[in-house]
Amino acid sequence: MSIPTKVLNNTVTIPVIGFGTWQLKGDSCYESITNAINAGYTSIDTAKAYDNEEYVGRAIKDCGKKREELFITTKLWNADQGYESTLRAFDLSMQKLQLDVLDLYLIHWPGKGRFVDTWRAMEKLYNEGLIRAIGVSNFMPYHLLELSKNSSVIPAVNQLESHPFLKQQEAEDYCKEQGILVEAWSPLMSGKTALSDPIIEEIAAKYKRTTAQVILNWHISQGRRVIPRSSNAQRIAENIDVFSFELSVDDIARINALASKNVRTGPNPDVYF
Ligand code: NDP
Helix, strand or coil: CCCCEEECCCCCEEECECEECCCCCHHHHHHHHHHHHHHCCCEEECCHHHCCHHHHHHHHHHCCCCHHHCEEEEEECHHHCCHHHHHHHHHHHHHHHCCCCEEEEEECCCCCCCHHHHHHHHHHHHHCCCEEEEEEECCCHHHHHHHHHCCCCCCCEEEEECECCECCHHHHHHHHHHCCEEEEECCCHHHCHHHHCHHHHHHHHHHCCCHHHHHHHHHHHCCCEECCCCCCHHHHHHHHCCCCCCCCHHHHHHHHHHHHHCCCCCCCCCCCC
């Protein structure tokens, strides 16, 4: 299966779908990643905070793919923000992942007061060729503006909570203007009510797809990258089988209208610490 790609603002190519690993632990994480790679995923999203980098590392080492066939993202945790601590945290993540070069490193949350120093360390690692692209997560336009005034590399990616019941319109618009790719985290609303919304169910029946497939196809139609997670081999395969249909303009508009529900599953970056 060939997966569509996007080109980041530094010319690095990224698959439009990756496999999310939050809450996947130990051997079950290893097994889910193995299933994902067998189903055709070439990209994995992890984070220090998920406490599974070691299992991600083992799974990608054992999967039989060449390193250049895979695109691996990890994230710097809040407690590690700061210049020196970022360099140390990166080393530790790379040891656990058993990698020499990382594809994408993200600041997990903006936090308060330290992301400029953190970014300086990430720029150093990027300039040394140890990371192919650097980005952020949960950054609002005011965070991105502050970063741009104090740095030379524009983030390649901003990973934001995004699903049919939540659109961070201002942040998405700002990212589009700046050439920053938006990745939808919890694209399936973390398994919650969007998957059984009556409008999405109606659309899914019309296209003879599942609600998860409709939601992922809709995200991609809106220019976002998606990183769905599942621990079930059948759903893992279902979630990547989303490229053989096209939603009509009207159906896209009906899903877009659900954003008025404005429900977050995770913290609000304005207040999360
Ligand atoms: P998703 O939105 O991907 O939803 C996952 C949940 O939906 C699981 O409970 C899963 O259950 C269920 N599910 C998956 N596929 C289907 C399907 N086809 N039909 C029905 N149910 C399904 O959740 P996440 O919150 O994990 O977000 C995705 C990824 O985003 C994370 O894993 C992580 O990598 C990243 N993330 C980043 C954050 C950040 O701050 N940057 C924050 C949160 C997440 P089951 O396993 O039983 O299939």
